[in-house]
Amino acid sequence: MPYITLSDQIKKLHNPQRSDAFVKQLRNAVREGDIDAADLQVRFDLPKRFAKRGTDETYTRKVRDMIIDVTPAFEEWFENINRELTPARNGGRIKVSVAAVESGLVDFKSLAEETRKKMDASFNKGQALGKSRAGKAPRKSSKK
Template identity: 50%
Template sequence: MPFSRLSEQVQKLSTPQQSDAFVKRFRDAVREGEFDAIDLPERFTLPKKFKRRGSEETYEKDMKDMVFETSAKFDKWFEGVDQELAAAPQRGRGKPKLTVENLEEGVIDFKALAEETRRKLQNSYEKGQNLGNSRKSKAAPAKPPTKAKRTTKK
C-alpha cells in the first residue's frame, strides 16, 4: 500500500491559507476512524501566513507530520474537504470602525446607528425608572420621628 505524508498533502491544497483548517479536519477524521494515520517525530511548516493582532507582523506555525495510507476512500475525502475549504468564505476584517469619514462615505449607516442609540437610551431610562419605582414601593412607610426623652433633669 502506498503511504503519504500529511505535509505532502497540505501542499496539494487549492487554498494554502486554509491549511490549518485542513490539518484540523484531517486529525478529526483520523480520530473518528475514517482512515488510519500515525504521528511522525518530524514537524513541518504550514504554508499559511498568520498575523498578530495589532501589528502587521506575520508568522508561521509548525505541525507534527503524520503518515497515512492513500486509498480511493482518502482521495474522495480529500477532494470533498478541499472543495469545502475553497468554497468557505474568507473572514472579513469585521465591522468598519465608527469614524466621521466612514459615516460620510456611507460605509456605516447613520440612521441605523441613531436608531440603535435611541433604543439603548430608552432601555436605560426605563430600567432606571423601574428600579426607582421598585425601591419606592418596597420601602417601609416612614415613621414620624420620635422625640428623644430626656433622662436628666433640667
C-alpha cells in the same frame, strides 16, 4: 499500499491559507476511524501565514507530520474537504465564472434560481412603483 505524508498532502490544497483547517479535519477523521494515519516525530511549517494583532507582522505555525494510508476512500475524502476549504473565509463566496461552474464549485441550478428571484423582485418592484404613480396627478412645476 502507497503512503503520503501530511506535509506533502497539504501542498495539494487549492487554498494553502486553509491548511490549518485541513489539519484539524484530518485529525478528526483519523480520531473517528475514517482515515488511517500515524504521527511522525518531525514537525513542519504550515503554508498559512498568521497575522499578529495590532501589527503588520506574520508568522507560521509548526505541526506534527503524519503518514497517511492513501486509499480510494482517503482520496474521495480529500477531494470533498479540498472543495469545502477552497472558498475564502471572508464571505465564503466563490466568484461566479464559467470555470467555477464547470469545476462544480458553484451550483448552476441554485445560481439560476437566485438570478430568477432577483429578476422577479426587480420586475415586481417596478410594477408596484408604476401602479403607485398611476393614480396621482402630475406634479406642477414651480418655475415662473
